[in-house]
Amino acid sequence: AQKITQTQPGMFVQEKEAVTLDCTYDTSDQSYGLFWYKQPSSGEMIFLIYQGSYDEQNATEGRYSLNFQKARKSANLVISASQLGDSAMYFCAMREAFSSGSARQLTFGSGTQLTVLP
Amino acid sequence: NAGVTQTPKFQVLKTGQSMTLQCAQDMNHEYMSWYRQDPGMGLRLIHYSVGAGITDQGEVPNGYNVSRSTTEDFPLRLLSAAPSQTSVYFCASTSPKLPRGYTFGSGTRLTVV
Secondary structure, eight states: OOSEEEESEEEEEEESSEEEEEEEOOOOOOSSEEEEEETTTTOOOOEEEEETTOOOOOEOOOEEEEETTTTTTTTEEEEEEEGGGGEEEEEEEEEESSSSEEEEEEOEOOEEEEEOOO | OOOOOEEEEOOOOOOOOOOEEEESSSOSSSSSEEEOTTTOEEEEEEEEEETEEEEEEEETTTEEEOOOOSSBBBOOOOOOOOOOOGGEEEEEEEEEOOOOOEOOOOOEEEEEE
């Protein structure tokens, strides 16, 4: 079973509008972390936002917010007031604290390609 | 500048050739890892290390070898390149003291012909 699922291969949004990118995860750990990364066409991985499993409030970083619904195991990224520079691939990732094997490494979803239209 | 440095940025290999992708970090991070990125599949973990002298396999380790003789360096070796290893490779580092602090290198685009 996939640990991170991103069901939207591609999304379009009008400039200045908000957009939500979906992410669901699967883990039996109680302690874990959820990340969103942006990958522009230049290829680098840019950290956007982090949510810890014990954080009571949803994380926010500027125009980015994470809609964390623990019972539903979802961690959707909300980008407000989209800009043309937001056009990129977006990855959801998870770090599990006590998983066997790849301790503390990131598991990534397949990504969502976001295109912001002028 | 502090960070993760990967070399080379681009490489073309012939099938059967061997090569080493270099990764160095100057942040004294204990954990280092290698990922490969293929279209439509996100990043997948190849090998990782939790400290000098300690390495372990990730999700897709076949055809790759790693070693960690120092905290700073974590090279990835392709023993006999195959076209299936055509991919973009990322090195990353972090510390258990920094639960959100993963730093990625800029990537190596490898083509095996």
